[in-house]
Amino acid sequence: MRRFDPAGPVKGFYREEWNLGVVDQRAEDVVRRGIVGPIRWLPALRPWKMLADPWCHELPDGRRVVLAERLDYWTGRGEIWVAVLGAGEDPTRARFAPWMRAACHLSYPVLGRDDAGALFLLVESWEARGLYLWRERPGAPGRLHGPVGPLVARPAIDATIWRAPDHWWLFCTFKDDAPNARLHLFRAKDLEGPWTAHAANPVKDDPTSSRPAGPLFWCDGQLIRPAQDCSETYGGGVTLNAVTRLDPDGFGETPLRTLQPVDAEYPHGLHTLCPAGNVTIVDGKRWATQALDVPRRLLVGARGKLRQRAPAGLPTVLDPLGG
Template sequence: MSTLRFGVMCAGERLESAFAASIDELLKIEGVELALLIVNAHPPARSSMWTKLKRLASLNGTLWAIFQRLFPPERLSCYRPRDMSAVFAGVPRIRCRIIRKGKFSEYFDPGDVERIRGYGLDFILRFSFGIIRGDILDAARYGVWSFHHDDESKFRGRPPAFWEIYRGEPTTGAILQRLVDRLDAGIVLQRCTIRSRAWSYGENLNAIVWATAHMPARVCRDILVGCARYLEAPPSRTEAPIYRPPNDLQMLRFLIKTWSAWVKRQVEGVLLVEDWRVGVVEAPLHAFLQPGFRPKVRWLPNGKPNTFRADPFVVTLGPGARKLLLEEFDYVADRGVILELDLDGCGAPTSWPRTAIDDGMHMSYPYLLEHEGHVYCVPESWQRRGVSMHAFDRGQLRWRPGVPIIKDFPVVDPTVLRHDGLWWLWGTSGDDEPDSKLFLWYAPDLWGPWRPHPGNPVKVDVRSSRPAGRPFLHEGSLYRPAQDCSRTYGGGITINRVTCLSPTEFREEAAVHVEPWDRKYPSGIHTLVGDGALTVLDGKRVVIAPDLLGRRLTHKLLRLARSLGSRTRREPSR
């Protein structure tokens, strides 16, 4: 295996925590070596008092400066400085001089560029310097890589993750790019999209910076297995405007927007609850690949007050007999259990719902599959930090206790499928962007051993990552339903077409988007499962639950008190 040698542009021994995590991930890969530190000999100095006074007098950017002073980025976990002296020990370093041209452009001294070339680097990570241009961009085999924490097709410039909130964008994007001379329009190596935190700039920025930490390691793994064709792609053709820090009027609007979103979030968190319901459609699942397909839904009865039913899965047990499993969530108990009921050939219930699987902790997403004449259920129970599989005992008509197949990972919505001779399991993480980061495992046998895909997370996209039902084949292509949580949890479904699935690669593309269409449940749909000529799904509406008002208000106040208490403990006395 060839070795990948990389350099790091930095200001010294301390590095922001998320960027340090990127280096940690790189150094975990066999065949990747930190070979050079490129240190800024003259890091930018703080603004002079005269400059600050002029800015204050101009009323242009004063509020942004005050906001930065009150809420410095260094308080965010992603930007908290971390001592890297142990990691950097023994690594050669070059202190480089910068030649400024124009107002923003920085060029490296030609002698420094040649010295850097002499180290035979494969790529350089930029964590320091400004807008660099010139020969330094080609000083490594694969160039200089840099994060841009915005969607470059809409927002170039700065501040990162700010203008999405200001413009009311439901999502915040980011890229890892190979730099070119054109600002924030480089060769896109990796891309991610998360849901915007409209109520807090700090939360939004922190989330998107952490969401990108894995990207350099992902590219390196692709290079090592020969799957990084995107390195030679053309640069982005974006014509997005270049933004600068907000003026005072823009900052006032921004503060009003975030405050309003925060108040709305708190009020809705107390007054409103999600009410899901399971429905049946007499049409095959592949019919939803037709744009605009909006069939009639036959909604099944709901349960007792202060509960909802969602996540339906169905399987045929014999001629004219189907079994339906679903989650029933109890707001008072604050957990879900798995119910089952029998259906006839047309999807009509032939039994009352009854408890199928309940291990005392929250359970949902009762994924059903058949293998070698047996029926298995793989429910979500991520708080147990693993995945277990329950076999159905046809003789005793009950589900056997679960057998673990994945341990030490909090898998959300585990989705299992056999394809091209291997078993595959998709899911997200209960600990890390559960609506955005998709993880993949594979195994030679259903019972394992299961191995994590080397590209994990294989995808970070809140619009099409989190599983939403059983993948299916149609006309030779594999399709994977996924949730679109960009505007709200379970707001819609994206059916992805899987274009590459192997132990070294995973790629998929959006084939069709399914929005909720039934007026009774207009707020969401997040499960779509087919069984022959029948499809089961769920729908969401948002309702006021008077019985839960006191309970939810108490819970909200306790969370707020704990949050304020933790902040007080973290802040040093002055």
């Protein structure tokens, strides 16, 4: 069935609303069987606000940090908000608070640990015309410093990191090169680079399964890479790919299944899948009706163009996660 995607003059009567939801299955079970039960959604934000791009990371004490993009439709600028969950706490009880703001749009946070066990963070900041890194420093636990970079001096979209035995690998698309279809790869020995572009870039050109949609993870001996299905609408579904080759000379993956929206509350899209222990966190889209809002769209567009011409204003120090 074709996805609903308003276009042309009709689009002015709709806006996207995204929200985070919890699937009561481990990510590995979602790979094997798909989403088999209802999605439990977080309480919706007030109108003109949204949450998307969830990323979950477990702290040493068992608490879980959930990062997400929080967008204000009137500014058109995303921020990174954070919620800290107790061990075993239901993610639908998450209470998000602002954590990272900048003069430019921020989205798709990636939080992990480097080879020394220190925290690192990547955040999509394509308006800053590059991809940047924040790292935990010795003697300052939990506090991230940066920005380091640009790691890639292009407007990277949904950049996702994977640690292989021989290299760090970076998956992304680019705002200026078919961002919903063309997948690019980079590799480096150290997170701070230098990052080397894959010889076959773009390694994939397919709107059904290229644009990153969450962290890579293992399932039944296969490396799974979630990707967006943008073939009919932006963020229409999530395709789970099994990576079959990942080396400096080649890349290959096989789609295993595509997850489509299964819930009447957010029936028009899915575009992130994040393992979170015994559950999986996703985000869902619905088109909300509204009065024709051409003035708002013009205002947001003008603000976006001004941000792209102004200094990025990226923060240099981030507050510790989890207090």
